[in-house]
Amino acid sequence: MADNLPTEFDVIIIGTGLPESILAAACSRSGQRVLHVDSRSYYGGNWASFSFSGLLSWLKEYQQNNDIGEESTVAWQDLIHETEEAITLRKKDETIQHTEAFCYASQDVEDDIEEIGALQKNPSSGVSSTFTEVLDSACLPEESQSSYFNSDEMPAKHTQKSAGEISLEIADVDESVEKEKYCGDKTCIHTVSDKDGVKDESTSTVEDDANQPNRNRITYSKIVKEGRRFNIDLVSKLLYSQGSLIDLLIKSDVSRYVEFKNVTRILAFREGKVEQVPCSRADVFNSKELTMVEKRILMKFLTFCLEYEQHPDEYQAFRQCSFSEYLKTKKLTPNLQHFVLHSIAMTSESSCTTIDGLNATKNFLQCLGRFGNTPFLFPLYGQGEIPQCFCRMCAVFGGIYCLRHKVQCFVVDKESGRCKAIIDHFGQRINAKYFIVEDGYLSEETCLNVQYKQISRAVLITDKSILKTDSDQQTSILIVPPAEPGACAVRVTELCSSTMTCMKDTYLVHLTCSSSKTAREDLESVVEKLFTPYADIEINKEELTKPRLLWALYFNMRDSSGISRSSYNGLPSNVYVCSGPDCGLGNEHAVKQAETLFQEIFPSEEFCPPPPNPEDIIFDGDDKQPEVPGTNNTVIAKLQSSEESKNLESPEKHLQN
């Protein structure tokens, strides 16, 4: 597109993560001219969600991160005047580390052939072909190799290399040429049009029945073929139904761009078993695990928590104790204590005081029933939708969007110390009054004194739920307490296909904890407790009860939350920094940061007020009576207000009558 960017803005925002996107919407909404850019080809930065092939391309990017810089960028040095200096930005992203991908699902050659046949129906499509290469360099665990290497075309030397687990980072460059050749005919697999989906499904089912009559088999090529069905979040979060993001979505009307599903279950992991935590009144009464006495004790305790402030005598004496100590005094049986501590209050054993614990429990209970019987919501198509929705709001109010747009440096006026402009990769100078930049874009020099935390993440594709029930469409959250005191609890979120984040008959499982080591070292033990690798199945019959791992990815992500502005070197006063995703379950940090920065920049402006209702803008078209053959049309334009409310479940209070 031969369209030039304007060169005068009020606010330039670099990075499309959640806080930047909220700020973009807020600024644009208050009448500022906003330019919002991202160096990547997708929205969201580390808040993004990817289709399966998209995720593989993302992985590959980190694998190849080294050879960035060949691109022709116009030198900025000549564009800086004498009275100015430049603060350069980072050339390559360094917020993701230790990526390791594993494929456990079988790589059936026959499947591939079948799909290549199907491909001919739709020769025009051509999504990127990177996935096979990535997979090849990501190593395959030994168990699944037998079927994979049935293919004669597979270079033999790969076999030696893939013993054990080799991370993507150290993929052999020499092999890639050979790999390309091998992939030549496989490349097309995932380009099979969705329009053929139904048909393909039935053919493969037939084939499956022949091969493996007992279990519904998901092969790697099925995952690839249905790759579009996946929306895999880099950061795993949920929305508290009384949380600040929900409030902001509602207030700003950005909620009209996004739909949610309830998290349907809160789970606990105790003594090697996954159990459902009864949290609503109905849950408690229907629970088969709890005895009558336990039910009564739990109900009594939860009811107390809802109004604990009114009964100070019940907890005053325990103010100085930890919440877990306090729970022991409440006649709760060990499993009830576990439920309350880990799954309801979601606090850690050691660090949480009685008051914090009671408060967390109360909050949990108050969130219940706003939208369903757990306090959490999950956005359809993944968390990555949410920043995009704020970006749309910004664009609707005139914000200009430019992905794949790299910024080389800030131009700072020496005298005032204020930033005047950016210079982009075309060498274009774009002026603005305020600049907002995501932490990951700042150079090493700027961040020299910053101490970053890390988040350990795992993404798993599995074939069954970790707790099977009548319905296979459950969305669950599970907190796995640390194995030893002092370590971090691991948060597990299991998404079903109706959240639109994974293909039918699979589950997408996210594990998150704050890092002490690499993601795999931090999370693998929990993965092993809950899942079994695909190929173990034939050998180990009792393992059949566990869901099988089809594919797994581990990575570490930088956690730049909670860094004070003064830790960054030499930031001009009108440059503001947003952090990447934090480790917390909710989005409160991002929302708070966006609001705080907005109020700092524009103290007198309202933060994200509701926009005019689009339905109010509509003109009345009654004067027009178009004639369309075959139909009897009257064109009626309407002024309506949100009748959509009927889509909502009515809020119920489960614990209070």
Add this chain to the structure above:
Amino acid sequence: MSMEDYDFLFKIVLIGNAGVGKTCLVRRFTQGLFPPGQGATIGVDFMIKTVEINGEKVKLQIWDTAGQERFRSITQSYYRSANALILTYDITCEESFRCLPEWLREIEQYASNKVITVLVGNKIDLAERREVSQQRAEEFSEAQDMYYLETSAKESDNVEKLFLDLACRLISEARQNTLVNNVSSPLPGEGKSISYLTCCNFN
């Protein structure tokens, strides 16, 4: 206000290169006017028009790109849950036609597979400057299994027809129960999908 003031609600989404006339098509249809000058209307998110077809009230929610196509930066979420897509090019601009396969790829990636796609060649009032022949466009749309129509937002040619035909098609698709909404509709007993959170729903 009544709860049920329409029989059908469809989300229609416009895409295509910047400058082909998407915004003009929407405004011509919903407001009956051809906006003079360039400036995009600030703050208009989507336009609503309720039409009556064979006695049934059909509410069309028509979404424009908010200009994000200008630098090829449309959000994926824009495509979600669209019932129909209007892919527009400018018959006087070869480039806008050549970009169509790229748009189709984006549709395939992000839109529901049950979405109805209509190809629209706009600005037929500028016939003397035509760069893309009708035949070429017809062949292309046939190969891609799309409906094809040529319009002029300026002269109001075929604009009503475009949207009303689309509404008819959407209704018959809905009748056959193959609409997008079913894909995400929850199975019994599960959390419903929650949309349009509005203030009035709580307290």
